[in-house]
Amino acid sequence: MEKCFDCPRNCGVDREKTIGFCKEPNKIRVAKIIENFMWEEPCISGDKGALAIFFSGCNLKCSFCQNKEISHIGKGEFYTPAQFRELILSYDLTKFSSIDLVTPTHFSSLLIEALSGLNLPIPIVWNSSGYEKVDMIEKVASIADVFLPDFKYFDSSLALSLSKAGDYFEIASRAVCKMRQLKPNNIFKEGVLVEGVLIRHLALPGQVNDSKKILAFIKENIKNPYISLMSQFIPLGGQIDRRLYPLEYKSLLSYASKLGLNDGYIQDFESADESFIPDF
Numbered sequence: 001m002e003k004c005f006d007c008p009r010n011c012g013v014d015r016e017k018t019i020g021f022c023k024e025p026n027k028i029r030v031a032k033i034i035e036n037f038m039w040e041e042p043c044i045s046g047d048k049g050a051l052a053i054f055f056s057g058c059n060l061k062c063s064f065c066q067n068k069e070i071s072h073i074g075k076g077e078f079y080t081p082a083q084f085r086e087l088i089l090s091y092d093l094t095k096f097s098s099i100d101l102v103t104p105t106h107f108s109s110l111l112i113e114a115l116s117g118l119n120l121p122i123p124i125v126w127n128s129s130g131y132e133k134v135d136m137i138e139k140v141a142s143i144a145d146v147f148l149p150d151f152k153y154f155d156s157s158l159a160l161s162l163s164k165a166g167d168y169f170e171i172a173s174r175a176v177c178k179m180r181q182l183k184p185n186n187i188f189k190e191g192v193l194v195e196g197v198l199i200r201h202l203a204l205p206g207q208v209n210d211s212k213k214i215l216a217f218i219k220e221n222i223k224n225p226y227i228s229l230m231s232q233f234i235p236l237g238g239q240i241d242r243r244l245y246p247l248e249y250k251s252l253l254s255y256a257s258k259l260g261l262n263d264g265y266i267q268d269f270e271s272a273d274e275s276f277i278p279d280f
């Protein structure tokens, strides 16, 4: 890699010599692997759980990030693409429902190199922030079976203040539309999504109107939308110091229903518990 333009930050740095916004060099850094991970949506975790691979670093800086220890600070083992390929092939993949690549965007080029041409028995899930370039999503589609993007904010000042990405909506809306265009149908096998797109939206306390704008955009622009509307926000520092009120979530659910967005998942308030955060 001479200059890195893997993500919308477009740092243009040589990651062999220095680091860009994501703070990760030119090797895949795996912070943690959790086998039989059950905390994703049922169509991702399936009955056996996912082989969840959490990468170090991130191209966003969300002040409410639940995985700050790995996304902001960075830790883990380094792998070349060939070594990462070997790592994946070292598992008996029939013991899992999917391979869950968590926060992979800033390693896009390396992961495409690592995973190209593999014919695996379970789907590869690209579990990302949605802050991704359309041309990179086109390449990622050759290795990923399922896109699992966040779709976080509509308002640019909110995105700037919470994730240091004022252009989040502009970028993510294009990325999510492209994902659906590339994987137009959701295909399930024994309850597991083996091809398709599941869009996640985490409702933020005090930001119901922003969430509604995201839902309206999805309704208007995404064919066969399949969404996961999450209520699990936990205040772990940063600007938002409370959980979502039940009434806020209720208002969002009723708006989604009014729009006809009925396909996907909603969460229990019980989920807003720190025990749901993997311990790094």
Ligand code: SF4
Pocket (backbone or CB within 6 Å): 004, 005, 006, 007, 008, 009, 010, 011, 012, 013, 015, 019, 020, 021, 022, 023, 024, 059, 105, 106, 107
């Ligand atoms: S992947 Fe990292 S170095 Fe490359 S453009 Fe994005 S933030 Fe910058």
